[in-house]
Every structure is written in structure tokens, then in C-alpha cells.
Amino acid sequence: MSSSDDLENFGAATRGVLAGRREEWTGTPGHPGAIVNPAVWRASTHLYPDMAALRAHPANEDGRFYYGRRGAPTQWALAEALTQLEQGAAGTVLYPSGVSAIAGALLTVLRPGDVLLMTDNAYEPSRVMGRGLLKDFGIETRWFDPTDLAAFEAACCERTRCVLLESPGSLTMEVQDVAALAAAAKARGIVSVVDNTWASPLGFQALRHGVDIVVMSLTKHVSGHSDCMMGSASAGPDWYRKLRLRAQGLGNVVSPDDASLMLRGLRTMKHRLEAESASALAIAEWLEGRPEVARVLCPMLPGSPGHAVWARDFTGGCGLFSFVLEGGTSEARDALIDALSLFGIGYSWGGFESLATPVDPASIRTASAWPLDGMEPEDRFGVRLSIGLEDTADLIADLERGLAAWAAQGAAA
Ligand SMILES: *Cc1c(COP(=O)(O)O)cnc(C)c1O
Numbered sequence: 001m002s003s004s005d006d007l008e009n010f011g012a013a014t015r016g017v018l019a020g021r022r023e024e025w026t027g028t029p030g031h032p033g034a035i036v037n038p039a040v041w042r043a044s045t046h047l048y049p050d051m052a053a054l055r056a057h058p059a060n061e062d063g064r065f066y067y068g069r070r071g072a073p074t075q076w077a078l079a080e081a082l083t084q085l086e087q088g089a090a091g092t093v094l095y096p097s098g099v100s101a102i103a104g105a106l107l108t109v110l111r112p113g114d115v116l117l118m119t120d121n122a123y124e125p126s127r128v129m130g131r132g133l134l135k136d137f138g139i140e141t142r143w144f145d146p147t148d149l150a151a152f153e154a155a156c157c158e159r160t161r162c163v164l165l166e167s168p169g170s171l172t173m174e175v176q177d178v179a180a181l182a183a184a185a186k187a188r189g190i191v192s193v194v195d196n197t198w199a200s201p202l203g204f205q206a207l208r209h210g211v212d213i214v215v216m217s218l219t220k221h222v223s224g225h226s227d228c229m230m231g232s233a234s235a236g237p238d239w240y241r242k243l244r245l246r247a248q249g250l251g252n253v254v255s256p257d258d259a260s261l262m263l264r265g266l267r268t269m270k271h272r273l274e275a276e277s278a279s280a281l282a283i284a285e286w287l288e289g290r291p292e293v294a295r296v297l298c299p300m301l302p303g304s305p306g307h308a309v310w311a312r313d314f315t316g317g318c319g320l321f322s323f324v325l326e327g328g329t330s331e332a333r334d335a336l337i338d339a340l341s342l343f344g345i346g347y348s349w350g351g352f353e354s355l356a357t358p359v360d361p362a363s364i365r366t367a368s369a370w371p372l373d374g375m376e377p378e379d380r381f382g383v384r385l386s387i388g389l390e391d392t393a394d395l396i397a398d399l400e401r402g403l404a405a406w407a408a409q410g411a412a413a
Pocket of ligand 1: 195
């Protein structure tokens, strides 16, 4: 398998199995393609047989070994595999983390004096980037209501150069009308970037919905095993070339060992996401029926904010969602999380093990209302769950213990 065209007729699971496995990257001497997964090529120096070969080496091309910072076959195989999963992508740049991928994309597009519009439910480090890194480089960030197209259009000005979308958004999970936002941006000459970590290309084809650059934290679903960090940005030919040059300029490089772990995770991603989505939906439905729970924020759940757009635009989901408790205190919410034994307490998500973390959106948002319509002002304390691969019934039993601990704190009083 060598080009994305070869894979286009296959389903996503088959593509995940075949992607990135060029024969020259998986060969042993005399046996092209003999190894199933691309080997770990550790290399910084490329030796040339003679001066003529050194002088003849083409400048800065993909898939030509030159020096370690431009990668070697393991990294190229992962980048190509991700490109093959993203319809409309000409290439993928790898970064040492998801945050680094977001920074790499924004620093490719933005220049001093520009304005960045950022969705109000963005991942918090993205917000911090707007207030810190970008501000220091003379770029202004303004936030907009994630689900209000008119508010987005009203926020655009002559200096707006880029919009950062994230759908569903971190913590509160509203699904954005990415196609409408990307089209509105394009009409004004604004470049759209989306953080597609939640859905991955298996659940949402961002470039096909009109976005210019799609960014992902591979740390989550692609790794899937909570042992490795990386990020990616994929785009059509023009933005891919610019992303690649900017990443080279910033000295971004990922290790072949980590790229190999990511390739391993990628092979099973479709099936992990399906299992986690099914379990998450069952747990979301169970939570919705509980008196302790004011609102479940899970795009896959009918009636949840953003479900209609999710059902229209997405082909899959994942195990990450939040719920908000019916009133109560921060201490009671802590007691709930402490009472869980199968859910680890920790950041990140998308691993095979379930996690729970507290969610306090009211303290983060600046451009849109929280709590949502239909919730009481005291419904402020949320929990975010990342559902892993444990049995659903065991996770529900664990959550039942957690809700009992919450109630025992007099939370409902
Ligand atoms: C975790 C995360 C990131 C950042 O990824 P890292 O690999 O941890 O740097 C970016 N966006 C979203 C939505 C995330 O959840």
C-alpha cells in the first residue's frame, strides 16, 4: 500500500489496519513489506556515499532522508497513515504534543497585529495560549459563543485572520456547526483551524466540512494506552507546506519510538472508539435517569446539547463526556470522585482505563453563558468521565457508589 488512493475504497477499520505501511518502510533486506508494522528507525545522521550524492540530494522533500529533524520512515509512516485517514489532506505534520500542534498551526497562520477568534469552550491550554504566547507575539485573541453563528460573524473584523474551533468543546461538549462556521470564515478570508481530538477523523471528517487545518492530540485516541504523547496537524497542499516549514523552523521533532507506539494504537483505534462510545452512551443514559444529575453533556445522547448537529455531521463518538450535579457543593463533588474505584483521577482521556475529573466551566468561559438553559444557577459542579474499556456494568456500579457518597455529604440539601 503506498498512496491514499489505494485505501479510499475501504472502510475506516480496514484503512486503520493498512495505513502507512509502505513496503520500503516495512521491508527487510530483499523482502519488501516483510514486517507488518513499520520498524523503529532511530536516526539522526544520513551518510552519503560520496560528495556527488550529497550535492545531488533534493532539498526538503517528504520521504527523503536528509537529517533526523525531518524524520525517518517510522515518523513518515505515522504521518502518512494519519493523512490516509483524513479525506482531503495532502499531508500531516507531527508535533511533540497536542498543545504543540495547536501552537504550530496557529503560529503558521497568524502574524503580529492579527486577531484570532477562539471558541469559548476551547481546551483550556488553548485559551492560555491566546492570553500568553500569542499575546506576547502581538496577536490578539477574542472568544465567541461556540454555537452562535451570528455572534461569530459579528465578532469578525478586518484584522481577524484565523478562527480556532473545537467540536465538541472541552468540558461542556457543545457541538459546533463546523461547516457553517468554516464557510463564514472562508467568505471573509479567515483561516479555520479545528481541534478534532474528540472525534478523530474516524468520527468527523474536518477537512471535508470545509476546515483549512485539522489538529489532533494523538495522546488521546491514537495512543489509546496513556503511555505516549504527540500531536498532529493535517491540511490540503498549501497549508500542509506552510505547516511543515513552520514546524521545521520551530525545530519540532518526534521520536521514532513514540511514533511506533502511535502506529500500534492506530491499528485498533476504530474498535476501541466503538466500544468506548457504546459504553459511554449507556452510562450517559443511566446518569440521565438519576435524581442526583441535573444535566448530562454527551453529544451522542439524544436531548443533550449539540446532539442534533452531532447526529447530522459525525459518524462516531468516543468515551468522553460530562455531567452536572443537581446543586450541591464542591466538597460533595470531590466525595463523589473520591468514592470511585475503577475511575482514576487524572487529566487526559482516550486511554483504555476510565478516568474522572472535576469540571467547573463557569470559571473559564468569557463569551457565553453558563449554566446552560434549563439548569439552575446552583447546578455548577460537573464531572467529566473518560469511559475506557472496562465492563459497562462495573462502571455503573462504581458511579452508583460515587453518587451515594455525594448524597451522603448532604449535597442535595
Ligand atoms: C489533551 C488535549 C489537547 C492537548 O494534547 P496534549 O497531547 O496533551 O498536549 C488538545 N486538545 C484537546 C481537546 C485535548 O483534550
